[in-house]
Amino acid sequence: MYTIYVGDKPIILTTEVTKETDFKSFLLKSVNIGKVIKTLNNTDLKSVHLIHKNEDKLLKKFLKLLPNVVAGGGKAYNSKNEILFIYRNDKWDLPKGKAERKESIEETAIREVEEETGVEGLKITKPLPTTYHIFKRNGKHKIKVTYWFEMSTDFEGELFPQENEGITKVEWLDDKASQKALENSYANIRILV
Numbered sequence: 650m651y652t653i654y655v656g657d658k659p660i661i662l663t664t665e666v667t668k669e670t671d672f673k674s675f676l677l678k679s680v681n682i683g684k685v686i687k688t689l690n691n692t693d694l695k696s697v698h699l700i701h702k703n704e705d706k707l708l709k710k711f712l713k714l715l716p717n718v719v720a721g722g723g724k725a726y727n728s729k730n731e732i733l734f735i736y737r738n739d740k741w742d743l744p745k746g747k748a749e750r751k752e753s754i755e756e757t758a759i760r761e762v763e764e765e766t767g768v769e770g771l772k773i774t775k776p777l778p779t780t781y782h783i784f785k786r787n788g789k790h791k792i793k794v795t796y797w798f799e800m801s802t803d804f805e806g807e808l809f810p811q812e813n814e815g816i817t818k819v820e821w822l823d824d825k826a827s828q829k830a831l832e833n834s835y836a837n838i839r840i841l842v
Contacts, residue, residue: 739833
């Protein structure tokens with residue numbers, strides 16, 4: 650099973666057919682993805698299930714429905730065990746960004762966290778779950794596939810929000826502040842934190 654978000658509403662890729670309650674089911678191989686996105690955005694449905702009989706092909710077939718944007722990001726901890734958050738588009742988020750050519754996804758993740766926050770000396774400690782969400786750019790829907798990594802740093806310098814990327818704040822947040830920030834964040838970020 651995979652979950653792809655359209656805003657905070659999930660598209661669930663599954664092999665199981667279950668009775669529809671607050672969701673609608675479609676066959677993955679014949680689905681009109683534009684119609685699904687519109688349905689999620691304009692109704693009170695909680696989710697959409699896309700069904701395919703072969704578990705191994707669920708994600709592969711789904712990713713062919715729209716152009717993909719590959720990104721890398723980080724959940725970075727400092728020496729006080731605080732998490733690095735950015736504030737963009739009136740929501741708290743974790744730093745992430747698009748992969749560049751000839752760059753490993755780990756290099757992308759570290760570069761993006763550094764560029765968006767000013768933090769240095771990041772080391773990847775482990776991979777985190779990959780997230781998927783659909784967004785609209787220039788009138789076209791795309792699927793962002795974000796590879797996440799847990800990171801650590803001893804950096805204690807000043808934080809610099811990358812303003813040309815729309816980031817207005819960068820902050821280290823402790824457990825309590827992180828939980829509060831997640832109340833005004835994205836569903837796929839809540840999974841990671």
